[in-house]
Amino acid sequence: MTPLTHPSLTTLDIDSLEAELRHQSPQKILERAFSLVDSIAISFSGAEDVVLIDMAHRINPEVKVFSLDTGRLHAETYRFIERVRKHYNLSIEMMYPDAAAVEALVKEKGLFSFFEDGHNECCGIRKVAPLRRKLATLDGWITGQRKDQNPSTRAGIPVIQIDHAFSTEDRPLLKFNPLANWSSADVWMYIRTYAVPYNLLHEQGFISIGCEPCTRPVLPNQHEREGRWWWEDAGKKECGLHAVNDAAASA
């Protein structure tokens, strides 16, 4: 198949790409992503998606990485992101929320409004808006989403898709999910085999890691998603980064 320059990609191309890549390894998917799209970056959450950085760095030491600094991450997560930056000699771009938006929310509702009226407003300001600002500069992004992370919302995620949530009229955005078909066990086997640095919260019972007030450790054999926004319904446990596409995928 001839490499395509991204702006000319059509839905048909995506379908054939998805068919081509569906059963490939994450590394092959990453390679294809880098060959298809120049302006592309990994979205790093500060958790076990560090495997994407490890894989990508072996393929492309100049890989671009960004992360969403909501201003409420765990101290351990800030330390981990710094450790990753130094370990791979990367520049990790930290996207920061808009001061006026944060100030207005907090002035009206305090610092923990999400416990009272849901996490969407806070995630919208601290995660989605900064992400949108970053994605507007890219033609493709790479995420650590996996089907096994959330049976309600992520069961149908493809390895490649057009990102209908963040594409603009004149700029379609490609989204790659190289780990879609990996299990949590696969990810951790990789981390341990290749001695990939990991967030020390993983040594304290945390599996999925997001903002500090909205993340907690899980019990043995408890599904990792129960450690996130635990006061809300399982079906709503998405912060908005992936929601629109996931809804389409699991429709």
Add this chain to the structure above:
Amino acid sequence: MTPLTHPSLTTLDIDSLEAELRHQSPQKILERAFSLVDSIAISFSGAEDVVLIDMAHRINPEVKVFSLDTGRLHAETYRFIERVRKHYNLSIEMMYPDAAAVEALVKEKGLFSFFEDGHNECCGIRKVAPLRRKLATLDGWITGQRKDQNPSTRAGIPVIQIDHAFSTEDRPLLKFNPLANWSSADVWMYIRTYAVPYNLLHEQGFISIGCEPCTRPVLPNQHEREGRWWWEDAGKKECGLHAVNDAAASA
């Protein structure tokens, strides 16, 4: 089958009991244990084997429970054992090591000799000897051992057996392992369904829990046994409570 009084049990009887109980629920096995043996008690480790206490207490509120207080348990474990005692209104007998034996070991080798020459000497003094003293007063004991806890040493444990390690010449000792065929997931489903109290260390990444210096949290998807005596070979990770029988079972 006619109930047997324990002292007359023969190996043949054990085999047929094992055949009878092999596919029964833990609760059925507990019922049978209580009907077979009068002088019987649950050995409680302070971890997720609390499910045995919950099950047994529903069958027999007078169930006897003992635990081995090595003098080096986690503060959280002491608090948990006390919570269980009050929750079920039980008398939990804490077996304590012999002062002279502990003093001699510590004087010669310090408080962390196990990191240097293995855990057997310390376990022998702090766990096995007090257990032996307790078992000498019983005709049967009930443990929380499960096959899935250690593929190297516990794969073959039966639900009932003669305890060749702790029986004496004139006093055969029956050992029941009602959870032998349950998985960790089964145990935790039970704990959460019945709101059984649990050790708070389980909220900090601990799965298997023993003495404080010899237990650590595991990473996501790491086998629970890797949190115990991690500086030794997997095949040796038994404290001596179950070693002789396990060796026989997996032979």
Add this chain to the structure above:
Amino acid sequence: MTPLTHPSLTTLDIDSLEAELRHQSPQKILERAFSLVDSIAISFSGAEDVVLIDMAHRINPEVKVFSLDTGRLHAETYRFIERVRKHYNLSIEMMYPDAAAVEALVKEKGLFSFFEDGHNECCGIRKVAPLRRKLATLDGWITGQRKDQNPSTRAGIPVIQIDHAFSTEDRPLLKFNPLANWSSADVWMYIRTYAVPYNLLHEQGFISIGCEPCTRPVLPNQHEREGRWWWEDAGKKECGLHAVNDAAASA
């Protein structure tokens, strides 16, 4: 003495005010501050300066409070600020740093640049600029500074002063330090006597509390300031909020 409207205050007035208030209680100083200046607010650090809020709230339940959310505070501090907000039924304004400034610093130097080239650049972006933005809307501010906090830099702070660091050409800014002459022991006696809510970090060995990466607990009898920016000289341990005035005061 006739109450003065603030814009007409002269240095002479300040001197006589200082003479008047120097030996007064913090409560008297707060009362005077509220009577002198309409547009005035307490700057709350999330530490033991909560006593100022408690005192001020008894005098004026509508007291305005702001705090600098650097995006790197301890999780405990965010929880404490929320607790104070609810306890006193206050609106606490959280000033947030400018996204572009934070992003540029972090992109160039990572998340912990202060350990390498000093805390001034980071404090400048995360604390001083948001403070300046807030102070531009006020005629006076009230701080929890005390002489005993830092013998090198705070020994000479007055209870009232013109804030030469943040006044503008056409808008002199008054700064009140009602706790200037209180010791740490006085503050904690007040907190315990009046059951004032306090930051739970104070139960973990923390005395002075700032940003998470730049604060640490101190040992028994260690000066509280040794828990802040401990990799720098004692004489430099100011974040810029008070530096210019302090320099003048101790000159």
Add this chain to the structure above:
Amino acid sequence: MTPLTHPSLTTLDIDSLEAELRHQSPQKILERAFSLVDSIAISFSGAEDVVLIDMAHRINPEVKVFSLDTGRLHAETYRFIERVRKHYNLSIEMMYPDAAAVEALVKEKGLFSFFEDGHNECCGIRKVAPLRRKLATLDGWITGQRKDQNPSTRAGIPVIQIDHAFSTEDRPLLKFNPLANWSSADVWMYIRTYAVPYNLLHEQGFISIGCEPCTRPVLPNQHEREGRWWWEDAGKKECGLHAVNDAAASA
């Protein structure tokens, strides 16, 4: 003054020794203690009395040290005692409580009886009896008691005394308190100046350190003794090691 061999010491001699040593440094008192009594040892609590070990070790590298392992110390304290043992190349004798006594108390009252009927019964079994057993082998012991630790009970402790609580008919026991006149600040100045190893709990807000369930961190400027047996009256806060003598001293 002629050195005395211990068994011949009279009350009069003690008075003149006290007069001689009252204003001496802890080191001088230690030297005198070693010259006066052959069979003497330091009682080490695992807290800041480590300064005694440091001082004594410089005078006499063969100094004998014992500690009371109640079976309920903090994990950090066990690690600290081991660190001290290795740092000074000492043999630290850990005195352990009698198994039958602990088992009987716990069977009857559970693991936290002290919260309900006071700490004396538990301290009696876990601390005082093992101490008595140890002291019966000595002619003198050295403690880290200081007057400033407890204004109610320790204000009058001398630097040397006949231990009326633990002497036997035919064997008077000398007790030395070389730090009696040192303040907490003096002790910590010594620790920091000489880089003496210290219990890491001191970095978490703990000042006085005893058993884990009966010790807690204190707030800034809170008296250290408020971190011990906080549910009891200040005047009773002695574990029985020093009670009889203190009562005499402050009478």
